Amino acid sequence: MQYVKYLNIPYKYRGVSKEGLDCISLCQLIAKDNGVNIGNINYDNVELEKVYVVFGYNIINKSKYKAVEPKKDALVVFRVMGKIQHVGYMISDTKFLHIMEGTRVTMDSIKSPIWEKRIVGYYEYIGK
Numbered sequence: 001m002q003y004v005k006y007l008n009i010p011y012k013y014r015g016v017s018k019e020g021l022d023c024i025s026l027c028q029l030i031a032k033d034n035g036v037n038i039g040n041i042n043y044d045n046v047e048l049e050k051v052y053v054v055f056g057y058n059i060i061n062k063s064k065y066k067a068v069e070p071k072k073d074a075l076v077v078f079r080v081m082g083k084i085q086h087v088g089y090m091i092s093d094t095k096f097l098h099i100m101e102g103t104r105v106t107m108d109s110i111k112s113p114i115w116e117k118r119i120v121g122y123y124e125y126i127g128k
Contacts, residue, residue: 003091006030009105024055026099027075027089036073039064039125055087065123070094070110077120084120 012020031038058064078086088098
């Protein structure tokens with residue numbers, strides 16, 4: 001499986017390489033490696049919480065993304081503790097890769113009781 005190379009990469013706030021990543025950077029790295037455009041989030045001079053607000057706003061208001069059914073290469077967006085603050089990269093119609101603070105990149109199922117109830121939606125970049 002081509003996605004195995006991402007497993008176990010450690011979490012690093014604002015990380016941008018396989019030395020360490022956060023969830024947005026992970027999605028951008030996988031997409032780039034697979035020739036998929038998912039847009040760009042610029043971390044420069046922005047608090048991480050604000051990055052998630054901007055990212056969530058763009059998705060929920062569909063200004064840069066469109067809702068899709070779960071499928072390979074879509075982003076899956078989650079609400080954690082009441083806020084849109086986590087994103088994963090779909091590697092099939094049921095599995096996604098993601099990373100959270102204090103962990104390493106893992107593969108999970110959208111049907112997992114932990115994640116299923118937190119899903120906001122699945123999105124593709126449309127680049128408006």
